[in-house]
Amino acid sequence: MPELPEVETTRRGIEAHLLHECIKEIIVRNGRLRWPVPPNLSSLATNQTILSIRRRAKYLLLELKNGTIIIHLGMSGSLRILTEAFPAEKHDHIDLVLQNGIRLRYRDPRRFGAWLWAEGNPLLHPHLATLGPEPLHQEFNADYLSSRIVNKRTAIKQLIMDNHIVVGVGNIYASESLFRAKINPSTAGCELTRPQISVLCEHIKATLTEAIAAGGSTLRDYVDSDGKEGYFMINSYVYGRTGKPCRLCGTPILSIRQGQRATFYCPSCQD
Template sequence: MPELPEVETTRLGISPHTINETVESVLVRQSSLRWPVPRSLAKKISGKTLLGIERRSKYLLLQFEHGGLIIHLGMSGSLRIVDADLELRKHDHVIIHFSNNKELRFHDPRRFGCVLWQSGDVYSHKLLQSLGPEPLSDKFTPEHLYNLSRKRKVAIKNFIMNANIVVGVGNIYASESLFMSGIRPSRQAGKVTRKEFERLTQNIKRVLAKSIKQGGTTLRDFVNGNGEPGYFKQSLHVYGRENEICTTCDSTIKQVTIGQRSSFYCPACQH
């Protein structure tokens, strides 16, 4: 479900209620997520104060003095802040109770997400090694994409969705940024020109920044930390618009499968 803007929206939503608060208790109702939730989680963070929440790629990093919690929302996960007396829902798997009587609840029907613990420097965790640059940072440049893409036969859409190349670009924003750049999602990455990478880099930054501003994209169930939807859906040009008219010409948006994922493009605007 969530791509970078949705994860960032979640971070912004839960931070004010949790940072500088002390964990009173932890309840793990379902430890069978993508990887098992560590049994020692409650022992690790009970009585400890949350110092800050950072985001790297689509991972949320909850920093404590002696280590960090690594949370990934997978396809269907969400984090919400609620008053502790609110009834638990089905699929509320991990509940962190803070001293201000708020609870952070990890909810994930499909259980593709994870809640992990890394002692010491949270960034030393294996999952955070070999990640590409953050798309909204200065390290993400046209040269970066150009250099890594030479001789690569993979479709450009898969290329920009590869977290080793650049993090945070998921299925929605890959289709959107390629449309904005006039590049067909099926093009071989190695055949995309320098000039096209300049547009693509710019448009990835643009589309992600704009979506964060609008609170992310809510297709069916995404809500921010306070239970509110995002409003970027109304800005989508191609994603989920198969058989509809292109927003810039009179052609019909096509849907194809690339790398087992639905992809959307305008056959007239994108080459």
């Protein structure tokens, strides 16, 4: 599943081609995504200029004068910039076509993504209104995280993956951040000390920043807007490395299941 670094990489990749350009039409070949694509999406967006391209959590916001197109990549979605009208393939469900002929093509084999429309402030849309702070913003800090987990018996890995607490810390980056902070992923949130929470916040920010710089992680169907793979996974400390020696101490990496997701950790470094 594309996580925050992959979505931010995609945002940066498409921004150079779409920003301040005028939309000619939106071609919807299959509107049966996670939520139905509004049937009048093309008429709402036609002849509208793209004023900004923002990211909120794992949602992309294409802001127009009269509203905002909200895009979510789901589990297998990707966006590609095309310089001409190449024939659409089976899973190419939507094309956003600009007046200059460039098009943004949305591909989604599992159809678990979304193209939605919001009028007014898009951050008040039901899918965005209850989200927690961005992990790379100043408001996500030790004071904030302490206040949210002080009474929580839930494992810390599941807490930092809760989008109501903080957005965008997906499975890969949660495991990596906890390793760097030397915190066992099964530790209850209420058991963490203030110094541990402070270090964890720092490493969440550093891990995500490094992943964005590396273009995200290489996962099944994820490619950026140029069709290139991300390279963060090459440098992972624990994720996907079950049984392999820890890069720091040599102890074999272990994996457990938490919330139906695989968690990877070093039993020595994260004791």
